[in-house]
Amino acid sequence: MQPTYSLVIPIYNEEATIPEMYRRVGAVMDGLDGPCELILVNDGSRDRSLALLRDLRDRDPRVCYLSFARNFGHQTAVTAGLNFARGRIVIVLDADLQDPPELIPAMVEQWRAGYQVVYAQRVQRRQESWFKRLTAYGFYRVLRHLADVDIPTDTGDFCLMDRQVVEALNAMPERNRYLRGLRAWAGFRQTAIPFQRDPRFAGEVKYTFRKSLALAIDGLVSFSKVPLRMSTYVGLLSAAIALLMGLLVLYWRLFEPNSPLTGFATIAIAIFFLGAVQLVSIGILGEYIGRIYEEVKGRPLYTLAEVKGFEHQRPTPALHTPPPP
Structure with missing residues (x-):
């Protein structure tokens, strides 16, 4: 039945x-x-x-x-x-x-x-x-x-x-x-x-x-699809922060040459920040690409x-x- x-x-x-x-x-x-x-x-x-x-x-x-x-x-x-x-x-x-x-x-x-x-x-x-x-x-x-x-x-x-x-x-x-x-x-x-x-x-x-x-x-x-857009937005924000930091470093070099903010620490922080943004963005892309890979195997x-x-x-x-x- x-x-x-x-x-x-x-x-x-x-x-x-x-x-x-x-x-x-x-x-x-x-x-x-x-x-x-x-x-x-x-x-x-x-x-x-x-x-x-x-x-x-x-x-x-x-x-x-x-x-x-x-x-x-x-x-x-x-x-x-x-x-x-x-x-x-x-x-x-x-x-x-x-x-x-x-x-x-x-x-x-x-x-x-x-x-x-x-x-x-x-x-x-x-x-x-x-x-x-x-x-x-x-x-x-x-x-x-x-x-x-x-x-x-x-x-x-x-x-x-x-x-x-x-x-x-x-x-x-x-x-x-x-x-x-x-x-x-x-x-x-x-x-x-x-x-x-x-x-x-x-x-x-x-x-x-x-x-x-x-x-x-x-x-x-x-x-x-918001995570993909978020990686784009974070990338644009990082670019804006990098530009701002570049202008600040230039200002400090010209007008405050003895400022400690122009040293190695500032450069290291910027490098680590941008590296983290890149790795997170790659990880988000990897999640989507990995799912495409799983689907196409059939x-x-x-x-x-x-x-x-x-x-x-x-x-x-x-x-x-x-x-x-």
Whole structure:
């Protein structure tokens, strides 16, 4: 039977949370008004996560799973789940239970009211450090100010999407995927449901500072050209400062020959300043050029080692089709 609801959950070293996650998600699926499928995407886990997914599949035919040949990352795992999802309504959430599955019925009600995207918006982050809260608060507001599209603040991948939206996302071939940005770019009628984000149920945090920073850079570079313009503006500002300093040095040489400001320190500061500006500008260019390089190679987004529950389905290819020679 074609499912009405598809729940997509990426899994990476989540053996401590899978039993409780399945219990809570299963209870929500039992209360929905149509057939469901639970798509679990094993993102190259090194613990017993895959064995637990196999066991769930044996016990519950609603459970389907994909297992990557290696770790490809959270955004790619969600993308794979969207490629394979068959439901008219697709819900994406994380396995750590920071995204409460009990919020799904309220999302469905908003979908019935005519919204094609219903995203969960965090109003409070429980038991997170002040540094995490501060950096997340700042990033979302900077991104919204700089991005070419209106990306809602304080939102993650926890959302409900209509089939039409999922098809639009599956048609996007880019590799460096910032799904909450792509979701906003796609358009359609969207609304938010506020919620308080719970602490992780068990296990270790998967989005370390380094991974969070990489995701933030992906979001900024994928949806804004402002960093490129900023490097130009900083270069012009540096040129103006250099010209001003040149005039000041000339003045000091002519009228204040004994001034200490005309010595080695002034020259060194100017050299280091201009060198820093050049290196930052080159780094910004490198971020954009690196993404172009990734796109033109045309490799698949992921490789699958094991698939269960989709034996008679041809998924939407998650490939970037290279241009003809």
